[in-house]
Amino acid sequence: xxxxxxxxxxxxxxxxxxxxxxxxxxxxxxxxxxxxxxxxxxxxxxxxxxxxxxxxxxxxxxxxxxxxxxxxxxxxxxxxxxxxxxxxxxxxxxxxxxxxxxxxxxxxxxxxxxxxxxxxxxxxxxxxxxxxxxxxxxxxxxxxxxxxxxxxxxxxxxxxxxxxxxxxxxxxxxxxxxxxxxxxxxxxxxxxxxxxxxxxxxxxxxxxxxxxxxxxxxxxxxxxxxxxxxxxxxxxxxxxxxxxxxxxxxxxxxxxxxxxxxxxxxxxxxxxxxxxxxxxxxxxxxxxxxxxxxxxxxxxxxxxxxxxxxxxxxxxxxxxxxxxxxxxxxxxxxxxxxxxxxxxxxxxxxxxxxxxxxxxxxxxxxxxxxxxxxxxxxxxxxxxxxxxxxxxxxxxxxxxxxxxxxxxxxxxx
Amino acid sequence: xxxxxxxxxxxxxxxxxxxxxxxxxxxxxxxxxxxxxxxxxxxxxxxxxxxxxxxxxxxxxxxxxxxxxxxxxxxxxxxxxxxxxxxxxxxxxxxxxxxxxxxxxxxxxxxxxxxxxxxxxxxxxxxxxxxxxxxxxxxxxxxxxxxxxxxxxxxxxxxxxxxxxxxxxxxxxxxxxxxxxxxxxxxxxxxxxxxxxxxxxxxxxxxxxxxxxxxxxxxxxxxxxxxxxxxxxxxxxxxxxxxxxxxxxxxxxxxxxxxxxxxxxxxxxxxxxxxxxxxxxxxxxxxxxxxxxxxxxxxxxxxxxxxxxxxxxxxxxxxxxxxxxxxxxxxxxxxxxxxxxxxxxxxxxxxxxxxxxxxxxxxxxxxxxxxxxxxxxxxxxxxxxxxxxxxxxxxxxxxxxxxxxxxxxxxxx
Numbered sequence: 001x002x003x004x005x006x007x008x009x010x011x012x013x014x015x016x017x018x019x020x021x022x023x024x025x026x027x028x029x030x031x032x033x034x035x036x037x038x039x040x041x042x043x044x045x046x047x048x049x050x051x052x053x054x055x056x057x058x059x060x061x062x063x064x065x066x067x068x069x070x071x072x073x074x075x076x077x078x079x080x081x082x083x084x085x086x087x088x089x090x091x092x093x094x095x096x097x098x099x100x101x102x103x104x105x106x107x108x109x110x111x112x113x114x115x116x117x118x119x120x121x122x123x124x125x126x127x128x129x130x131x132x133x134x135x136x137x138x139x140x141x142x143x144x145x146x147x148x149x150x151x152x153x154x155x156x157x158x159x160x161x162x163x164x165x166x167x168x169x170x171x172x173x174x175x176x177x178x179x180x181x182x183x184x185x186x187x188x189x190x191x192x193x194x195x196x197x198x199x200x201x202x203x204x205x206x207x208x209x210x211x212x213x214x215x216x217x218x219x220x221x222x223x224x225x226x227x228x229x230x231x232x233x234x235x236x237x238x239x240x241x242x243x244x245x246x247x248x249x250x251x252x253x254x255x256x257x258x259x260x261x262x263x264x265x266x267x268x269x270x271x272x273x274x275x276x277x278x279x280x281x282x283x284x285x286x287x288x289x290x291x292x293x294x295x296x297x298x299x300x301x302x303x304x305x306x307x308x309x310x311x312x313x314x315x316x317x318x319x320x321x322x323x324x325x326x327x328x329x330x331x332x333x334x335x336x337x338x339x340x341x342x343x344x345x346x347x348x349x350x351x352x353x354x355x356x357x358x359x360x361x362x363x364x365x366x367x368x369x370x371x372x373x374x375x376x377x378x379x380x381x382x383x384x385x386x387x388x389x390x391x392x393x394x395x396x397x398x399x400x401x402x403x404x405x406x407x408x409x410x411x412x413x
Numbered sequence: 414x415x416x417x418x419x420x421x422x423x424x425x426x427x428x429x430x431x432x433x434x435x436x437x438x439x440x441x442x443x444x445x446x447x448x449x450x451x452x453x454x455x456x457x458x459x460x461x462x463x464x465x466x467x468x469x470x471x472x473x474x475x476x477x478x479x480x481x482x483x484x485x486x487x488x489x490x491x492x493x494x495x496x497x498x499x500x501x502x503x504x505x506x507x508x509x510x511x512x513x514x515x516x517x518x519x520x521x522x523x524x525x526x527x528x529x530x531x532x533x534x535x536x537x538x539x540x541x542x543x544x545x546x547x548x549x550x551x552x553x554x555x556x557x558x559x560x561x562x563x564x565x566x567x568x569x570x571x572x573x574x575x576x577x578x579x580x581x582x583x584x585x586x587x588x589x590x591x592x593x594x595x596x597x598x599x600x601x602x603x604x605x606x607x608x609x610x611x612x613x614x615x616x617x618x619x620x621x622x623x624x625x626x627x628x629x630x631x632x633x634x635x636x637x638x639x640x641x642x643x644x645x646x647x648x649x650x651x652x653x654x655x656x657x658x659x660x661x662x663x664x665x666x667x668x669x670x671x672x673x674x675x676x677x678x679x680x681x682x683x684x685x686x687x688x689x690x691x692x693x694x695x696x697x698x699x700x701x702x703x704x705x706x707x708x709x710x711x712x713x714x715x716x717x718x719x720x721x722x723x724x725x726x727x728x729x730x731x732x733x734x735x736x737x738x739x740x741x742x743x744x745x746x747x748x749x750x751x752x753x754x755x756x757x758x759x760x761x762x763x764x765x766x767x768x769x770x771x772x773x774x775x776x777x778x779x780x781x782x783x784x785x786x787x788x789x790x791x792x793x794x795x796x797x798x799x800x801x802x803x804x805x806x807x808x809x810x811x812x813x814x815x816x817x818x819x820x821x822x823x824x825x826x
Contacts, residue, residue: 055755056748056773091744093758093774126741127775236745314727314813315821322822328539331504332649335469342468345506360469361506362540400727402818408728409735 003156006166006278010152013169014180016203018042018245021150023157026138028131029086029124034157036135038142039081039201040111045245046210047071047078047119048217052238058090059100059130060120061237067104067116072210079113081241082142083121083158083199084135085186090236091127099130106136110143123160123186123199123237155184158199161407162186164282168274172267175250175260179206181267187230187279200225200240202271206264207246209254216265217242224272228396229311230283242268280396285403288320291381295392302339303386303393309337310382310395317400325371327356334384346387352380416569419579419691423565426582427593429616431455431658434563436570439551441544442499442537447570449548451555452494452614453524458658459623460484460491460532461630465651471503472513472543473533474650480517480529485623492526494654495555496534496571496612497548498599503649504540512543519549523556536573536599536612536650568597571612574820575599577695581687585680588663588673592619594680600643600692613638613653615684619677620659621666628669629678630655637685641809642724643696655681693809698816701733704794708805715752716799716806722750723795723808730813738784740769747797759800765793 007013022038029035041047049068051061071078082103089096104118111118122130155165169182183202208216221240246252253261281289292310297303310316310333319326330349338344349357354370356363374380420426435451442448454460462481464474484491495516502509517531524531535543568578582595596615621629634653659665666674694702705723710716723729723746732739743762751757762770767783769776787793 054745054748055751055753056744056757056760088741091741091770091773091775093772095774125739127744127770128741129775236741236748314817318818318821321818324822326538328501328504328541328649331469331540332467335467335649338468340468344469347469357504357540359506360504361508362504362542400818402815404727405731405734405813405815405818408731409737 003165004163005152005155006164006274006282007168010165010167013151013167014171014182015148015151016180016182016245017205017247018045019203019243020146020148021154022142022144022146023150023153024138024141024145026084027134028084034153035085036138036142037083037154037157038107038139038146040146041079041243042245042247043077043079045077045243046208046213047241047243048210048213049119049239049241050217050221052236054236054238056091056236058088058122058237059092059096060089060122061239062097063100063104064119064121064239067119070116076114076117078119079117080107080111081119081121081201082107082139085123085158085160087122087124087128087130088126088237089122089130092129096130099132102132103135106139110139119241121199121237121239123158126236151182151184158184158186160186161284162282164278166275166278166282168271168278170267170271172263174206174263177248177250179204179248179250179264179267181271183271183275185275185279187282199237200272200275201243202268202275203243203245204264204268205245205248206260207248207250207252208244208264209252212253212256212261213242213244215256216268220269220272223269224276227394228276228280229308230280230286230398277396280398283398284407285401286398287378287401288399289379290320290397290399291394292397293381293392293394294384294386296386296389297391298389300391300393303391304395306334306337306384307393307395309333311397314400320375320399321401323372323375325368325375327351327371330382331357342386343388348385348387350383417577418565418568419577419687419695420581423568423578423580426564426580426595427584428561428564429593429595429658430618430660431458432616432656433559433561434567435555435557435559436563436566437551437554437558439497440547441497447566448498449551449555450496450567450570451520451552451559453559454492454656455658455660456490456492458490458656459621459626460654460656461623461626462532462652462654463630463634465649467649467651469504469649471501471535471650472505472509473502473535474652475510476513476517477532477534477652480532483529489527489530491532492530493520493524494532494534494614495520495552498536498571498573500535500537500541500543501539501650502535502543505542509543512545515545516548519552523552532654534612534650534652536571539649564595564597571597571599573599574697575695577691579688579691579695581684581691583680583683585676587619587676590661590663592617592661592663592677592680594684596684596688598688598692600695612650613685613688614656615681615688616656616658617677617681618658618661619666619673620661620663621657621677622668625666625669625674626655626657629681633682633685636682637689640807641689641693642721643693643699643811690809693811696811697820698814698818699811700791700814701812702792703733703810703812704807705810706794706805706807707797707799709799709802710804711802713804713806716804717808719747719750719797720806720808722746724810727813733788733812734814736785736788738781738788740764740784743795744770755799756801761798761800763796
């Protein structure tokens with residue numbers, strides 16, 4: 001099967017010194033499909049992650065948290081990641097935890113490290129037992145395939161209902177060296193990340209101190225993966241991991257005040273936003289990419305609530321799918337998400353450059369054909385001005401189409 | 414066009430002494446369609462209502478609140494209701510308010526009462542100017558049609574995308590008299606009532622004191638219309654009104670301790686629940702009626718949050734549509750809606766009588782074919798036990814089908 005990529009030239013994804021990727025076929029998802037990924041990190045690499053806030057979080061998420069905490073305490077380092085698709089190992093209770101630990105132990109034995117130096121990740125159907133024998137049997141094939149330039153096949157390996165393999169890469173001058181940032185992600189459905197997306201991995205060779213990396217992974221998630229929503233469902237497996245191999249020839253970034261920090265952070269944010277937006281563009285059944293910006297709020301939280309209310313409204317999403325300028329539905333969503341003391345007579349709403357609502361009522365200049373023209377585009381921006389402060393928030397989302405219903409009605413069959 | 418009714422024998426809807434209904438064609442929705450309803454109440458009737466919490470509430474909702482407050486202050490009484498379909502008069506700013514007031518003044522002149530003794534209601538497309546001339550021209554036809562037995566056509570008149578006219582009726586012995594309770598409602602989309610549903614009107618001839626009626630309308634809404642959700646969108650126009658004409662031959666109900674209160678309240682709750690459930694059964698594109706009960710919580714609020722998270726999840730709803738026992742999606746929704754300190758190892762989930770999840774993991778006895786058997790039914794119950802207290806909450810909802818997308822992608826065309 002030919003796979004398209006979110007990046008124009010997938011073969012030009014820059015390898016990150018210190019990172020090797022080993023995609024393999026383990027027969028977990030379906031025969032003949034790469035569904036298992038081993039990632040080996042050079043000694044001394046630092047890793048920080050953020051994970052789902054879902055209370056039923058998956059077994060691999062629990063094990064990731066445990067291993068990261070243990071490494072932080074003992075001063076060791078994470079040496080490998082292992083990712084399977086086709087099965088989420090969530091809602092699987094104690095047996096699921098045992099399987100996630102067995103996966104780490106299996107890979108650790110092959111790589112000669114400790115089991116707690118391995119982080120496990122799973123994505124796929126919830127509440128099915130993990131086919132642990134097939135997974136363990138696939139690990140040697142993943143290790144045999146390890147290569148620094150395997151990012152494109154790695155992006156393809158972690159796909160579930162994704163139709164596009166998601167990868168992004170940047171090179172930037174910082175601290176007298178050329179720093180590389182490369183990442184992959186997967187999404188498609190059950191997407192409203194809360195702290196992190198379904199699966200996102202970004203690696204850089206810039207040397208970044210552990211405490212700086214911990215803070216950075218949170219800030220980057222907040223500006224990228226946590227700003228997208230497809231269907232408002234936060235999955236049990238969301239994980240976003242930032243890796244610093246430290247192999248770039250530059251002084252270590254020990255604090256946020258260190259001059260190269262800004263350039264490195266910008267490159268990482270760029271890659272993470274590109275990966276996050278690629279998830280929305282490839283959302284289940286998505287035909288449109290919609291940026292929702294709410295500004296003029298008292299604080300970012302109230303802007304964020306309204307933006308999500310718009311982005312989650314099935315009525316707004318179906319109107320976008322139909323290219324129907326039924327824009328009263330956006331008004332309704334603003335009214336549902338707004339604070340109790342919202343003065344609606346100060347609210348303006350624009351669709352791209354077209355004023356729809358001015359001072360809480362239909363804009364006198366608004367003509368239906370102007371709205372219809374914008375709605376027909378494949379990308380557009382909804383901008384809501386609250387007129388009560390200087391805060392703003394942006395959410396990226398997609399429409400709700402027949403295809404979304406088809407995909408999710410038939411997902412397992 | 415033949416219209417089906419939610420009640421088996423619509424001609425047997427009991428008239429409520431003191432209530433006359435006048436359905437008319439005003440050409441607001443489309444030619445040849447009843448779209449305007451006048452309701453005349455006998456002198457001395459008492460009215461209490463609850464309205465949408467949407468901050469962009471519609472002009473008629475603002476006017477209803479204003480008129481009810483004025484009547485409460487001046488000791489007058491509400492003498493009439495006027496309802497149009499085809500246009501919500503919401504997001505229409507100052508002109509919309511003027512139109513709602515003009516509607517009340519027009520009907521008041523015809524009926525010989527004060528404008529503030531009329532309550533206006535609108536339902537339909539948001540952000541379109543109300544066709545006030547056609548509405549005013551239709552009022553005399555509504556008044557000419559006034560009759561006590563016009564409940565069936567009244568139910569049909571207020572429909573928008575509803576496919577079933579919703580009406581319910583009860584007679585009950587109370588205080589030595591036979592008390593009648595009859596009501597109508599409309600729903601279909603943009604349905605997650607917050608204090609009240611899109612439009613619901615319930616009338617009784619039981620004499621109920623104003624303060625008792627005010628409390629009763631809130632309690633009844635909380636146990637009926639506020640327990641349903643179709644798509645999680647709370648409309649700009651939700652209104653639920655309870656009318657007491659006081660014409661039953663019994664002593665007035667001056668307090669909740671008055672013996673006939675319980676029987677009257679039960680009859681009103683029965684009618685309201687039947688109307689609310691009829692809205693879910695006729696939800697846009699709905700093919701299944703699903704009761705979600707969450708029990709064993711510390712308080713009702715946490716149970717309600719989890720029940721709504723399940724009821725709103727597009728992934729859960731599409732699985733029900735497909736009769737696909739992809740029950741991990743329910744687990745995921747529970748994890749999203751649950752409190753931060755939820756101990757998932759105490760959570761059980763049943764689908765009707767089939768145990769799906771026991772102590773946080775897949776139930777050992779669970780067989781896919783048992784889940785599939787229940788999922789094929791047109792009605793079913795999801796029961797989640799949290800194992801952390803004695804509180805419970807129930808939500809009624811429906812599935813998410815292709816037809817929902819079609820209806821809402823094409824609504825205005």
